[in-house]
Amino acid sequence: MALPMQRCWARLRAVTLPWPAAGYHARPRIWGLDTIYKPDPNDPNTKDWHKGPAYEAKLYGRFGSASGVSPESLWPSPEQLQALEDEEKEWQPSLREMQERLEAKDRELEKTQRERERLIAANMAKMPKMVEEWRRAKKEAKQKARDEKARKERLLALAREKFGIHVDFRSPKFQEMVKELEKEERKKMKALKKQQREEERAAMAAVLNAIPTPTKPASPATDSKA
Template sequence: MALPMQRCWTRLRALTLPWPAAGYHARPRTWGLDTIYKPDPNDPATKEWHKGPAYEAKLYGRHGSASGVRPESLWPSPEQLKAIEKEEKEWYPSLQEMLERLEAKDKEMLQKKRERERLIAANMAKMPKMVEEWRRAKKEARQKERDEKARKERLLALAREKFGVHVDSRSTKFQEMVKELEKEEKKKAKAVKRKQREEERAAMASVLSAVPAAAHPAPDHKT
């Protein structure tokens, strides 16, 4: 039973591995752990991440004073400290500043809400008048449409009386006749308005003439 299983295992390893490999476990590394690797920053072969204060801070954090790094050299300069403080104020505000910003934002949102409510209330107060104006405009538009329809029917009836039963409203003769009739209607309307003004003037003159002279005393001329 063991022999077929061993053959199967050998064939499976031959299929999965491109070369034969021995199954073993490497021993843990025991050399070089008690030494501190500190590359020379002046060496061209030294990597960039092995240079600078960041790597020295890592060495000091891992090995302490045995790393040979002076801890005071890791402290930022006054210019760097000011830049760090500025960045912290901008991106990491204090709790009091965050509360003040939240309070100001809440006040702004409340003010906008009140303004929106006032606007809605004002529009609702204007709503009856706006609805009435809309209804009046719609009524006037319908009346104008009816008047225009009646005018066209009247002009068409006049055209049929003048040119016969079969008349096209798009013909040149019909359009000319419409223009002539419109001119006549405008003249008649002007004549009616003129007559109304003359009648109003005559009525006013008759009223003034009927007022007794006592109502209009003569001026007193002193000698």
């Protein structure tokens, strides 16, 4: 079993490779790990990431005092330290600050919930009145629709009496008749309202006349003369 597999592998390598190759693996080249590479910052060919305190801190962290870097120079300045403290306070608050923020958020949520419950209670208290107004408006709309339907039927009956069975609602004669009837109805309503006002005034006058007028008491001087 092993011999046919070896033959197959040899033929496959002969087909894929133009010449025989040996299974050779070279050792990786090790660059100077024992030496310290510290570029000149004044050299224009020096890369930006080879300059500055970040690279010096990297050298000091790898080689220690052998790097020639002074650890005092790596310590942040008072301004940088203040900036770091401010950033830490903003992004890494203390436990007490986080608790206060959570408590304030809970209070705000409770206030919002109470306001919502108060609004719901107020709307529920207004609900019967709103339902009654809705029912009254719906009833008035139905009554208005019925009145309008009755008016149209009455106008249609009058038009048929005047113009015959076949009536064109778009004809000028029919529109003129409608205007005249509406004008007469407004006059009748106006006269009816005037009559009602006059009757109310007459009833009020009758009530006022029925009230007895109080008599004026006699003065003491008149009584002594008597």
